[in-house]
Amino acid sequence: MKKYSKKKLPLDKTRSLLEPGPIVLVSSQWKDDRSIMTMGWHAMMGYEAIGCYIWDANFSHNLIKKSKQCVINLPEKHLLETAIAIGNTTGADIDKFAEFGLTAEKGRKVQAPLIKECYANFECEVIDTRLVNQFNFFVLQVVAAQSAISPKYPETFHYRGSGVFMVSGENIDRSKFFTPEMLDG
Template structure:
């Protein structure tokens, strides 16, 4: 094996999928791209990593709610574009041709073009690690959508697209919560 620079080790295990997180600051909607996400357990509790460097963070911290929208591969260029500009001076819904949809329980909008959307409430912010812990309060999936492949950021400007799905549900049945 060849040694890898420790500064690149995160590219070996960076989580995914890349998601879009919408917020509403009381005046306008915004979207940020997040590639650092984590499922906390089998409940609808998730974590994202973000902080002061993201324009949306102030709205997230103040209003304590957001939507996690899960895009599919055909939206990759829009996802990257959203992540490389700021909501401080860009209407990202308009600029990237995305449709905001009124959420049921939070002020942040769903994104119509995404495969799935999860309305969330902030339940904790771990400031020394820039981790925002979210609890899902409603979830939606576009069952009519044919494209379902999500993308995963490697962390070096490249992405991996989901591939073939392999089923081992029977083998794992004793470890899965009922209804999953």
């Protein structure tokens, strides 16, 4: 399994990793129960808040609702099959860390475990639940973040539906079209 050296990431750089829309793995814990879910339905809400749709049919839904915490972990392509398997099983039946050979790492700010094998980890607290009952939508605040030192740009995967995934492609630098104060993240 690929190993990363990681550094703390300034919280307002969260958007640089999550705005492109990658599939992420959400880890959570409540008392003795912990789980991981695969998620593609998330949005930046400003530079340090994230909105996530987490179905109440997911075992993770209640863990996050009760603990008011979770970790968003960013996997690279080498974890594609693992992410699919995580998405197609339930934490009600198995411990997904053990089942899929993932390492639970202690966070700095939250109790929920980080996934060591992921490129980046965003520790989050739930800050708004007004849309949870009707839409299963949680608003999270990133309270600590770390990311791999290299590669500079992770090789993420994105879900196109119907079992097809898109892998992140070439990068195009258009910073010349932005003023310095626009280049915020």
